[in-house]
Amino acid sequence: MRILIVEDEIKIRMGISRLISAHTQHTVVGEAKNGKEGLEMINRFHPELVISDIRMPVMDGLEMLQESVKMGNNCHFVILSGYSEFEYAQTAIRYGVDDYLLKPLAPEDVTQLLDKIQKKIDAEEEESIQTTEGLLREMLLGGKKDVTDICRKLLKTGAFAEKTPVFVLAGYVGNTSTKYSRSIQQQFEKMKESYPELNVYPVTLENTQEIFLLVQGEISEEELERKLTRRLYQNLTEEEQPVWIFAIFDELEEIQENVQKMRKDYLYGIRMGYREILTEEKIRKVPVEDFQYPVHLENRIQTALCSESSEKLKKECENFLKYTKEMKCSPKYIRKTYKKMLAFLENVCHEVNQQAYKLLQNQDLEHLASEKITEGELEACFQKAVDTILESKDKKEDIRNYAIRRAINFIREHYSENISLDMLAERLEITPEYLSTLFNKEVGINFSTFLKRFRISQAKRLLKGTDEKIYSIALQVGYNDPKYFNRVFKEEMGISPGDYRQNN
Template sequence: MRILVVEDEVKIRRGMANLIENHTEHTVVGEARNGREGLELTELYEPDLVITDIRMPEMNGLEMIRNLYEQGSARHFVILSGYSEFEYAKQAIRYGVDDYLIKPLAPEDVICLLDSIQKKILRERSARLQNSPERELRDILIQSEYDSSKIFEVGEALSLPVAGSFRLLCAYTGCATQEERKQCMQRFGKLRGKFPGQRFYYFYIENTREFICLTENKNWESVKGELERKLLQNVLYSHGWVWTENIFEGLENIGVTYQKVREQYPYGMILGDTGFISKERIQEYRPVEYVYPVQLEHQLQTAFYGEKKEEVYKAGQRFIHYMAELRVKPDQIREGYIRMAHFMLSLSQEGNRRLYEQLLNLNLMKSIGTAVTRKELEDTLNREIRILASGLSQRENISNYTIKRALDYIRNHYQESISLEKVAASLDITPEYLSTLFNREMEQNFSVFLKKFRISHAKRLLKDTDKKIYKIAKEVGYADAKYFNRVFKDVEGISPGDYRALH
């Protein structure tokens, strides 16, 4: 069995895990400190059994079990209970808890209980093989370790030859709707009628958003043609799904093949809208040299500083179009989106703290880092572009016209030796009044804003040019290169030289 242990006391948690790993043949796939972590690890690792304490911080064991019960989880549960918690343990039976263990734990009781639950799981698996072998095949694939004996049992239930030749079709469905997934299932169902002599077994994996189909490796060109005419035209091209196909010999290799298929998904950023992705297509693909569009950063920056909302949006769309036309490596596409997202984030930081915090809360870098399709990358960046442009609308609504003029002065003279007094004099107001306005409208004082503004420009020059650091210092308003180094490190946490090396 695959077991998850949920317990806030480290000694008990580690003791239970060590007992299971050293005295049984079961595997501890994860350990959690509370119910909230338990929920996350249950979704991630799909354990057969969850052993959980009751009283824990953040979320107790009963709440976790109730959540999983309401989600329709098919896990088995064992409660760790003290005598004072016995009533809680009885209450948990309503949520499908199999049994409970009384603390302090006796090793022989733990081993005996695990054996009992293992037998129960085997009986359930046997029943499922008779009634729903495709679900059992799904359960095999979502585990990281593949038991060949289980695979052979499933193959026998599906009437598949163990030593046969097979094809695995996998689709990453992204944000597909329930109706789109239903349509996909119906199309594959019709394949059975179109090719009555061929077996098709298919299912959907919720947590990874994948559609999987296992079929015998025969009539492939006819099957492929039917799929491309009836299914892929509607689903693949319209909704940004990534379809892959791989041939393999011997049913026991289905797990290894599935992992290889998942490694092919990123090629959906390049090849995803032109049919099935296969090992052969990837080998034939010839990426060209990657060139990041620095000029589009400059266009975006000019539009942002000029407070031209439409131009900000257009510059963002030009970037998306440029990346869509590239034929480079998938990781270079992702790298380009990450770089542009960082650049847009730094722009927002210069002039609007609320806007900057709003973008930070979106977890854009995480979304880009986990994106599989080009559409997911584009949707993430479009969210950032819309928020950045809307931030300009907010800035246009700043009630104090004096601050607008102050910002314009800084943009035009940041390379010079400017100060609060000099800016105030240019506006014909007192430095004290300008300082008050700046704190109220920009939510930061004048010197902090000026420092961040200059460092932002320095970062761009460090990334995009080969200029000496002392020259960059002068270009952004610092006559003393050593002082510039100190200020840069104060803002970014690293020296200008280290920043250039990292970027």
């Protein structure tokens, strides 16, 4: 089940998302902070379930629900409420809300409710399968039903003729506006009226953001492609990137298996553009060069990240986008290039910018990129990572040397362990003498002094904020000998740890 979460409190929003990911097999397709954003995402992602708070700024949950229904969206709603809003939540059910969840949320409450909604959806799908559109949806989605049985039912209803070619147009519209998708649906409905001699069946798959058109009858492939081209590329903005693929099959039963191949070929829009219908013949003619990953750009982006220069980072990221536009390899490798670069950005941030690293981990952009279809979607994914890094630069230290930033981050994570200059230099693959020189140059103090002061700062935090014994605190900050810890602490602070705790 595809789920959208709409909640103005970010901690609750992210908490529900993590809970669903950890305890269920369902997919969170988006998160919105108010009803207006939520409505835009409903129209774009067509979730099967929306989990929404009631009271939010800009547009509340009930307004969003009512507007969504007016727009013809068909999804289930569950609202979130506190005990103080309990009666309001019950009233909301009369507006078409399926159920409600009371805060604070328990994992079992969420999983039980999701199971209940899933059963509703399964029952609705079972009922819809009995219609011609339902049978076609099941076939195109590759559902549980046997394709031979589906085709037999379609032939029995007279929707399709036996042993007659079927034209299939498959379209991915995930990188277009809702207005465009609706106009295409209207165009296809008009075709049904304009050509009564043809069997014309449009099918929209909201979950995968695809639109299909199946046509059977006395019309040539060239004529049909010409009629479709005229309808598919009207009133498109420059940013919109619909992908349309056209094929013809001799038997109805061939469609399900071949649609899977058509889906893989959506990626060829990256190479061929988004203003012509693709066919297998056109795709075969696309010249394909060997794949070369831009390692040289990795090095330059790493240097820009470590220099903390926003302008340098922006420039090198623009160079990366330019490089991907000029790649002549198979489009699956172009997508792979984005995935590898996103993973690289995360790895570098792990070393030099922990704040950005945590945000990138939560966004899971590398995984998201593996599901993207168009050039615009991949660029947006990459740009989101870059924006995250630019907005969360670590401003605590003005340290420009990559090795020193890695060294300091290692100390932050391992200060309770036995750390030496030699050990850290070996880890960074540089000499101890060079590491010592870098520390003095970039930090202004030597390695041992920095380590000592960092450990003492952690000890002060524990002395003030906990009741733990002093010998226990000594162990936690890397001193196995409590007497030595007392001496170092007094040298640094002028008083003993016990006196420091008493004074604070």
